[in-house]
Amino acid sequence: MKITEQEVRRVADLANLALREDEVARMAQDLDGILSHIDKLNELDVTNVEPMAQVLFDAEETATLREDRERPSLSNTEAVGNAPITSGGYYKVPRVIER
């Protein structure tokens, strides 16, 4: 096995997913299959290859810069309009710090 159920629980914690027990078992099986296929990359020697984080093509150095100027933005009502719970124009969440 490339990944144990214990590791699946750890990764689920990192990902903020409260997986059910039956999901943990199936996830371990699915991830194991995918990671086994991914092992294929070990056939390649990539020692002197630069990582490619973004699509590479010729462009001016400053091509992605834009003028910094004021512009209209969303109103407070619009910005929080899709939140499940708001209060006074703010997002409301369960209490974080106990008194």
Place this chain on the structure above:
Amino acid sequence: MSSPLNGLSIESIRAGLLAKKFSAEELARESLAYAEAENPKTNAYLTLSPERALNAARAVDAKIAGGEDPGALAGVPIAVKDVIVTRGLRTTCGSKLLANYVPPYDATAVIRLEQAGGVIIGKTNCDEFAMGSSNENSAFGPVRNPLALDRVPGGSSGGSAAVVAQETALVSLGSDTGGSIRQPASFCGISGVTPTYGRVSRYGLTAFASSLDHIGPFGKTTRDAARLLQVIAGRDEMDATSASAPVPDYIAALDGNIKGLRVGLPREYFDGLASETGDRVTAAVEVLKKLGCEVSDINLPHTPYAVAAYYIIATAEASANLARYDGVRYTTRSAGANTLSDMYRMTREEGFGDECKRRIMLGTYVLSAGYYDAYYLKAQKVRHLIARDFAEAFEQVDAIVAPVSPFPAFKIGEKVKDPISMYLSDIYTITGDLAGIPCMSVPCGLTTEGLPVGLQIITRHFDELTMFRIADAYENASH
């Protein structure tokens, strides 16, 4: 009842409007009525937008009445994939989490097509957050292929492909991260275009894997798809990765003459393709030869590593992008959560479907401490090798042609139990996304069962023009 859009094109709609044969409002009303009547067969639309459509159509009619130019997409009924945000119009991303999400802004592509007189008639079903190859991962049920209702339309832009094939929209917008435009286009027998990365602004495209995501058009013909791309392409300051490369006049270049173009056949894409798909693609290559293309074999040696590299990079980026669905801002919060941590964990557990969870988990794993170098960094290096394969091939040829998918549309339910075989079926489309080059699917005939097969055409960065010239010449020669 046949579609009011049957036999129409972007060009003929414009001509019909200017000749007062019909009004944009009439066409919009008829298209909406037809879409409403036909949609239960395919489940391709999640939301119809009659009010928005009729307002846009009336504005086109008013311009024509006033003697103004009504725009390049005047009166054209357009559908938009539900991962592309539309102000005031529900945008679900195919997810239960966003079932009631009403965006406060429009995507740049949406703004541009409406400014050009386009009439958005609805939002189309898709795999949840564009993760899937069959449209079976939608929280709102699968889409059925209009050409074979027991089969999938492909994914993730299954709805956007199905509505064009079903003629409940003339053209549509989809998104492509690993083949999500080309594969459904091939399954539904229409044209689908993945432009160069950065050619179309991603502003307002719900992020799945930011370094791989594209917006692109579907049309019954290459011309219609090219006209749609013409309108949405070009630099947008709201997306720093959108490119400032000039956008040439695509339609003006479609003269049918592709004599002398050098076309490469990647051996790695044809080896082991001993099926009807292979036969149809090979027959299409013969047509290109007759049209005067110089066809030769080429090699893209790192192709066998593409699926592995892709599923590391795409899921790593997805795990970060999908972190925002945490119960705070986006409509849905678990009712059972009493602490902040439970709010995150339970909202996400209840909200995401299986495929999203699988990809969030894989992405989180490959980025986690101790695994970053072995997986993510390595995949980025392999991505570079794959991009280099294409760059080297394009020193010898002007275009590459290949299959789109190893097989035609499969039955609904046939592959859902086996995520890896589903991932592996993306092999011919994933490579183009990793390299960021333009690629499209154009129909190249039917199998004996009557299922469409797609021919993939791939060109250099920002050379959509050559891709369209080949596709258009092939369409004209094969019809």
